[in-house]
Amino acid sequence: MVQVILKPELHKFQTCKEFSDAFKLGPEDLVLTNKFIYEPLFGGLGLNVHTIFQEEYGAGEPTDTMAENIMRDAAKTGCRRVIAIGGGTVIDIAKALAVANESACMDELYNAMPALKKQYELIIIPTTCGTGSEVTNIAVFNRVRMGTKMGLVGPAMYADHAVLIPELLYGLPFGVFATSSIDALVHAVESALSPKATIYTRTFSYRAIEMIVRGYQKIAVEGETALKPLSDDFLVASNFAGIAFGTAGCGTVHAMAYPLGGKYHVPHGESNYAIFTGVMKRYMGLRQDGELNTVNEFLAGLLGCEAAGVYTALEELLNHILPKKALREYGVAREELPEFAASVIENQQRLLANSFVPMSQELVLQIYEDLY
Structure with missing residues (x-):
């Protein structure tokens, strides 16, 4: 059994200049990013690189059509390296770009x-x-021709280098921080509960x-500052x-x-x-044993509550970061819930396969109804 996959070489720099100097950015590099990120932090460094600004191809999370248009323009640059500087949209598109064929067709990649x-x-x-x-x-795209999100995955989609630069987070809007960091928390919890988890991956999960x-507790007390x-x-x-969830x-x-x-x-x-x-x-409600009990006890220790009420207490904390909404508040109609449940079973x-309990279409529908 695979214990942990550690594919990209991991680097950390305090500033963007330190990174650009260390990696010797130049004319064979294509930087895929957003203008509001690139100009204030990289624009004054005099970099002789190609740039593609993702927002010029569409707003929001990545779609297959957005990626295809970027692939076609990237091919015209003659670049050797692709450097993704951004959030999930930019990174997912860059992963697809790294394995893009000449036809630049996302359906063919899938x-x-x-x-x-x-x-x-x-x-x-x-x-x-x-x-x-x-x-x-893995990269996740909204496949607009299918009406759902799906993961694109393959060994060739690992980065060659992953780089952490805290300076890039200093101007992060609080709303973006909220949605992205809660995503990380879900990654950590779900990977801890996965049947493919190991002692190595759980070490990363629980620390995260x-x-x-x-x-979050510090922010709840002190505010956004x-x-x-x-x-x-x-x-x-x-x-x-x-x-953790990569494995x-x-x-x-x-x-x-x-x-x-x-x-x-x-x-x-x-x-x-x-x-x-x-x-x-x-x-x-279905199981009270195994790793779920460990996760619940761990969270209860952090939150200072009983394990039986841990998710109510966690919700109270998370609502300081991002208020939770019922599904109907997003415009979902109750009659769409069976369609959602069927899509989950068909496409996900x-x-x-990594669920803590086996999931049937009926059970998925019951959860949607609880959240409606």
Whole structure:
């Protein structure tokens, strides 16, 4: 059994200049990023690189069509390395770009996985503290022609280098921090419960949980001004969670969040939070043993509550960071819930394989109804 996958070489620099000097950025490099990130932090460094700004190709989370248009323009640059500097959208597109074929067709990439071939050296630098995507080989796209989100995955999609730069988080809007860091917390919890978890991955999972919860507690007391000094902690915690789920995988929470995010364009971390505690409470109603008991006791120790009420207490804390909404508040109609449940069973078996309990379509529907 695989114990832990540690594929990219991991680097850490305090500033963007330190990174650009160490990696000797030049004319064979393509930087895929956002203008609001690049110009204030890299624009004054005199870098002779190609740039593509993701927002010029569409807003929101990545779609297959957005990625295809970027692939076509990237091919015109003649670059050797792709450097992704951004959040989940930029990073996911860069991973697909790294294995893009000449036709720049996302459907062909999905059909070819996992036997994808790397076309460009890939460097990933996260600017949020949630995806952990810098150390995983999966990218998630809204497949607009199918109406759901699906993962694109393959060994060639690992970055060659993952780079952590705390300076990039200093200007992160609090709302983006909230959705991304809750995503990291869900990664950590789901990977701890996965049947593919090991002593190595759980070490990363539990440390990430602790760092995130302790950070949230500080923010709940001190307010948003506490975030900047905690940037390094949240960046590392996100990375730890990424290492954990990169081997152990995520489960039912992510599987059930994808139809909500895909149809109603809810940010990924927020859609996870909408589902998270509902799944965990349902798990508790079905099983009270194994790793779930360990997770619950660990969280109860951090939150100062009884294990039986741990997810109510966790929700109270998380609501200081991002108020939870019922599914109906996103515009979901009750009659759509069976459609969502069917989509989960049909399209998300890769994730459901990591569920703490076996998930049937009926059980998925019951959880959606509880959260409606």
